[in-house]
Amino acid sequence: MAASGTHDANENYLNHEKGLWSWLTTLDHKRIGVLYAITVAIFFFVGGLAALAIRTELFSAGETIPNLGPNGYNRLMTYHGAIMVFLVIIPGIPAFLGNFVLPLHLGAKDVAFPRLNLLSWYCLLAGAAIALTSLLMGGADTGWTFYTPYSINSAPAVVMMAFGVFVAGFSSILTGLNFIVTTHKLRAPGMTMNRIPLFVWALYSTAIIQVLATPVLAITVLLLAMENIFGIGFFDESLGGDPVLFQHFFWFYSHPAVYIMILPAFGVISELITAFSRKTIFGYTAIAYSSLAIAAVSFFVWGHHMFTSGQSEVASVLFSILTMLVGIPTAIKVFNWVATMYKSSINLASPMLFAIGFIFLFTIGGVTGIFLATIATNIHFHDTYFVVAHFHYVMVGGTLMAIMGGIYYWFPKMFGKMYHEATARLSFLGIFIGFNVTFYPQFLLGANGMPRRYFDYLPVYEPLNQISTIGSYLIGIGFVFAAISILIGFIKGEKAGANPWGARTLEWTIPSPPPHHNFDKTPIITAGPYEFR
C-alpha cells in the first residue's frame, strides 16, 4: 500500500496530526468533511427537537404544551424551518459527504482551494451563531420564508436572522465554487467527464445552482435587513414598493435551493444502488445529464410558489408547464435506478435499505409534486398541510434518507470501522415507518383544507394530527438507534478493510481510513466508474 515510502502504512488523515488545533486549522478535505458532519449533526439535533415540540403542540386542538402560546409556536416553526433548511439539508450532503468523497471520486489529493474550503466551514459556523443570536432578541416569528411586509416589523430578530443567512450563504457559495473548479481541473489522468461517478455529476450540478442562486438570496436578505433598518421601501407598499416582489426574489433563490437539497441526494442514491446491486448503473448518461437539466430548469419555475399571490394568469401558466418539465428528468432518474436492480445481485445492507426507502418515499414526494404543479389543484392545496407533507416527503424522505444511506455507506471509509448493522437496520425501520405515519396523514389534512403554520385547528382535524404526532416520535426513536449504531461502530466496530462493499469507485481502492494525501500514486483511469463485469 504505502509503496512510496513517504509514510508508514498506519498513517492516515485521522492520526496524521493530533490535537484540537490541528482539526480547527486543517486544510484536508476529509477532515473538513468530518467537521461539517459534527456541526450538521448538532444542528439536526436542535432542529429535530423543535420538530418534536411542534408535533407535540399539535397533538390536540388548542394549546397542548402549557404556556407555549401561538407566539412560542410560531418561533418554534420558524427556527425548525430555518435550521433544517440553511444549516442541515443545504450543507448536509455537499459540504459533509461531498467534501469527503468528491476528491476521492476524482482521484485528486484535495479540493482545488483547501483554504476556501475551511473558510466555508467557518462561514457556516459564523452564520449559524449570528442567526441563533436572534433568539436572544425575542426570536424571529416570520417562518423561514421571511415574507414581507410581516417581516418588516419584526426587527431586530429578523435582521439578525437575515445576516446569519447571508453569512451562511457564503459557505454554500464557496463550497460550490470549490467543487466546480475541482471537477474541472483535478480529475485524475484518463478520467473524462463521462467517467466521473454520478455523485460527482450531482454535486457539480448542485454547485452550479449554489454559485448562481445563492448570491440572489444574499442580496434578498440584505434588502430585507435594509428594509428593517432604513425602511428603504422596496417591499413596502406604503412607500411605493411591492410586497410580492420579495416573494419573487426569495423564490428565485429558494426554488433552485430545493434542488441544492435534493440533487446531491440523487447522486448518493446512484452510488448506493449500483454498489449494492453489484451492477453497472443503467443509463449513466441519462442520469448525469438529467442532473444538469434539473439544475437549468430549476431557475425558471419559482413562480409556482405564487399561484395564489395574484400574479397574472399567463405567468402562472408558464410556471406550471415549466414545473411539469422538471418532473421528467426526475422521473427518468427513478426509472434508471429501478432498472439498475434488474438482473443484479442485491445486498440488503443498511445503506441499500435507505436507498430503497428513498425511492419509495421520493416517488410519493415526486408524484404529489405533480398535484401541486397542476394549477387548479394547487389553488386548493397551496399553503395547506398537503404542501407540508409533499416537501417533507422530498426533503426528509428524500434527502435525509440519502444522507443516512450515505453515512452508513462511507462510514467504514471515513473511520476504518464498521457501524453496528442490527441497530442500523432498526434505525431504518423506525425512520421509514415513523416517517410515513407522520407525513402521510398530513396529505389528508391538507386535502381536507387544514392550512399550514397553524398553532390551533378545528377539532375535526384532531385524529389525523394525533397519528402524525405519534409517527414523529417513532422517527425520533429511529434516530436514537442510528446514533447508537454509529457509536458502537466507533467504540468496537470491526475493522473495515479497504473495500467492505465491493464497490468500484476510486475511494475504495485506497486504505480505510484514507492516508493524508489520499492517493500515494495518482490513479490512471481507463474505464467508467461502475465496471462490474
Next chain:
Amino acid sequence: MWWLLPTASASTFMPAQGTKIAAEVDTIYAFLLISSLISFVLLIGGMCYFVVKYKRKSANDKTEYITHNHTLEFLWSFIPFLIFMFVFAWGWMVYHDMRKMPEDALEVHVFAKKWDWRFVYKNGKEVTAALDENMKLQPSTMVVPVGRPVKLIMASEKVNPSGNDPTDRPVLHSFFIPSFRVKQDVVPGRYAALWFEADKAGLYNVFCAEYCGGGHSAMRGLIRAVAPAEFEAWLAGEAVSTEAVAQVNPLVAKGKTLYAANACIGCHSVDGSKMTGPSFKGLFGKTEQTDKGSVKVDENYLRESVLNPNAKIVAGYPPGQMPPYAGQLSEDDILALIEFIKTLK
C-alpha cells in the same frame, strides 16, 4: 379504499363540494390520485419484485452488464411527458374558469386585518366577528345567496385604520374556502379578487392560509349560503332599513360626499364633459390609453390613480396635475369613491 372513489373521498376526506368548480377540481384530483397510484404500484412493485428476485445469493454472484436501452429510455421519458402535459392543460382550463370574473356578480368587499375578516355589502351592511348571547366568539360570517355568482374584492388593512402607529401595517393574508377549492392572497396596497357560486345552502369554513402572525390560526370566517329570498331579507334586515336600501346605496352616498369634499369635483365631471382630468362618467370598465399603454379601468387602476395619480396618465391629459391622496383617505374612503364612480354609467 377511499382514494379510489372520488365521491367518497369528497365526503369523507375532502371537505364537501360547495361549487361547480369544486367538483371540477375534485375530478382532476381523483384522476391524479388514481393515475399516480397506478404508477406507484407499477414502479415500487417492480422494485420490490427485483429486490426479492435478485437478492444476493452468494458472494460471487455474477450480474448482467446492461448500460442502457434507448427504446426503454425514450418511452419512460415520453409517456410521462404526455401525461404531464395533459394534466397541465386540464389544470389550466379549470384555473381559467376560476380566474374569469363573472360580469353580473354580487360584489362583497372583504377587509383582512390582524386577525379578523370584515365583510362589507353594497348597502353598507358590515359583518365582523361578534360575541353571541352565550359570550362565545362567532367568526365573521358572510351570507351569500345560493345560485348567484359572488365576487369578493379584498384588501388588507391596518389594525387601527385611523391610527398612525408605524408598526401597525397591513400584512399578507389569504382567503381560503376549502369547500369551494378557491384561495386568494390578500396583498397590502392592492385589491385582490375572487369569485364563487355556491350551489347548495350550507355553512362553509373560511381560513386564513397565508401566515400573518400570532392570530393566524384563529383568523377564521364562515360563509353561510342561503336561498336568494332569505339572503335579500337578511341583507335588508337589522342595521339598514328597507327604504334606505331601496333609495340609495350608502357606500355610494359616502363616495358622493367624498367626491365633493376632496376636490375631485373640480377636475372630474360626472356628466362626461372634459375638465382638467378625465370624466368619471362611463369610466369604470372602459379601456383607456395611457402613457403606459392601454389599461382597463378596474378597482385597482382607480385605487392607484387616487393614491398615486401620476402612475398611469390617460392620453391627452398632462401629468402632475393631481396631488396624490396616499395617507389622506382610508381604505373605506377609497372603496366608497370607487363604488360611486361605478354608478356613473
Next chain:
Amino acid sequence: MSSADQHAHGTGHHYAHHFESAEHEYSSSKQGIWVFLCTEILMFGGLFVGYAVFHHMYPLLFKAGSTFVDWRMGAANTVVLLTSSLTMALGIYYAQKRDAAKSGLMLLITIACGAIFMVIKYFEYSHKIHLGLLPGSWFHGSLDVTFADGTVQRVENLPLYFSFYYMMTGLHGIHVLIGMSLIFWAWLRVRKNEFGPHYYTPVEGVGLFWHLVDLVWIYLFPLLYLVS
C-alpha cells in the same frame, strides 16, 4: 497548515501539493476567480432587476430622482475608475515582467484612484444627507421636483429613488473599499518581489475583481445619473 504540503518550483514559487504544476494551479485559480465573479454579477443582478421592475412601475420616479444627482460628479468618477482599470492592467503586466517597482507604482495609482472615487462619493453623499435626501422612511427632504424642462411637480415616492441610489452605490462603494484593500495586499507582495512570469495569480485575480467593480459602475452611472 504545514508548509511541507507545498512543492518548491524552479522559479521560486511554491504550488500546493494537490496540483501537478504551477500552470495547473494558475489555471485552476483563475477559473475559481471567474466563478466568483459570476456570483458577484448575480448579486448585483438582483438590484438591477429590482431597478428594472420599479422603473417599469414608475418611470417618472427615476427621471425625478436623477435631477438630484450631479452627472458631472458621476462622470468624473467614471473617468477615475476607467483610469484605475488601466493602471491595474499595467500593474499586472509589470508584475508578469518581474518589474516590481513599476508594478508597485501602478498598483498605488490604482488605490489612489479608488480613494479619489470614494472622496467624490463622500461629497455626493454628504450633500444629499444635508438636504434630507435619505432612503425610504428616513427621507425628510422636499418631494417637489424641478424637472429639466423647468416644470415643478410633487413626486410622492421620491424616497424610493434614493433607496435605490444608496443601495446600489453603497454596495458598489463597499466593493471599491474591498478592492482597494485587496490591491494593497497585492502591492505588499509585489514589494517583496514575489511575482514573475510564472506566478502572478494574486495580482491577476485582484485585477479581475477590480475590473468587475469598474464594470458595475459603468452600468450604475447611466441608470442613476443619466436616466432622464
